[in-house]
Amino acid sequence: MRLLLYCLRQGGCLQRLFPMFPYGWPGRGLLLLRLVVALILIHDGIGALMGGQQRESISLQAIAAIAAVFLLAGLWTPIAGWIVTLSEIWIILTGADDPRTTILLATLGTALAFLGPGALSVDARLFGRKRLDV
Numbered sequence: 367m368r369l370l371l372y373c374l375r376q377g378g379c380l381q382r383l384f385p386m387f388p389y390g391w392p393g394r395g396l397l398l399l400r401l402v403v404a405l406i407l408i409h410d411g412i413g414a415l416m417g418g419q420q421r422e423s424i425s426l427q428a429i430a431a432i433a434a435v436f437l438l439a440g441l442w443t444p445i446a447g448w449i450v451t452l453s454e455i456w457i458i459l460t461g462a463d464d465p466r467t468t469i470l471l472a473t474l475g476t477a478l479a480f481l482g483p484g485a486l487s488v489d490a491r492l493f494g495r496k497r498l499d500v
Contacts, residue, residue: 387482387490396484400437403474406467407434407450423460426453430471437478440487447479 388396411431414424430453436446454472462468483489 387485387487387494389485393484393486396478396481397440397486399474400440400443400478400483400487403450403471403478404434404438406471407431408438423457426457426460429453430457433475440483440489441492443483443487443489444479447475447477450475451479 387393407430411427411434414427430450433446433449433453436442437450451472454468454475458465458468458472485494
């Protein structure tokens with residue numbers, strides 16, 4: 367319990383989920399990756415909610431779309447990436463119409479979970495490296 371309170375107060379535990387917050391071209395590449403994955407997942411989630419003809423579960427699509435909103439903002443990116451990965455794997459196991467797209471989205475969710483959000487994200491503002499001048 368003390369560790370959880372420390373993590374919430376200091377932000378130290380969530381920062382350890384990110385290896386770094388790259389600037390420049392690598393940061394822009396991560397932003398582009400987050401945008402593309404999020405837009406595809408949100409499109410699929412809206413299509414499922416509007417009653418499109420899909421074999422995938424509507425609830426799994428909605429969960430992936432909610433995680434995509436977090437990816438779009440760059441908030442809690444590793445957690446949102448793993449949620450995307452697990453929901454897409456579950457969609458594959460239940461029988462997807464197009465498994466190639468689902469496998470690609472699961473792979474990109476895993477990559478975002480490992481790489482982190484980059485410098486152009488809410489996570490970088492909240493949990494990024496701080497410089498202290500003494």
